[in-house]
Amino acid sequence: MGSELLELSLEDKLYRTRFETDSDFHHITVKDPVCRSCSEKLCLYICPAEVYKPNPNDSHLVTAHYENCLECGTCRVMCEQEGIEWRFPNGSMGVKYRYG
Numbered sequence: 001m002g003s004e005l006l007e008l009s010l011e012d013k014l015y016r017t018r019f020e021t022d023s024d025f026h027h028i029t030v031k032d033p034v035c036r037s038c039s040e041k042l043c044l045y046i047c048p049a050e051v052y053k054p055n056p057n058d059s060h061l062v063t064a065h066y067e068n069c070l071e072c073g074t075c076r077v078m079c080e081q082e083g084i085e086w087r088f089p090n091g092s093m094g095v096k097y098r099y100g
């Protein structure tokens, strides 16, 4: 049973989570000059929702797909360079839990 859990895709893991996307307000942005000089780019590995991805147009940068953010706060703590500007989504927007 444990191995079955490990084989779940990201979509499977997030199945019970729903989001109200605010297209007018990106609650996560990354800072170009800070990220450009960041060699480890730990944000690509620590986010449970894989919000951070390599920037397809510039290998020195990352992009933040804020729509899938679970609002767990991990990236805010992890990024010691303070390359992330993170604000809570506007009221009634953002993550919603289908169960629980």
Ligand code: SF4
Binding pocket: 030, 031, 034, 035, 036, 038, 039, 040, 041, 042, 043, 044, 062, 079, 080, 081, 082, 083, 084
């Ligand atoms: S968000 Fe933080 S960890 Fe990610 S590339 Fe930028 S500075 Fe580095």
Ligand code: SF4
Binding pocket: 028, 046, 047, 048, 049, 050, 051, 052, 068, 069, 070, 071, 072, 073, 074, 075, 076
């Ligand atoms: S708050 Fe959590 S889910 Fe949202 S981007 Fe940061 S690590 Fe990912």
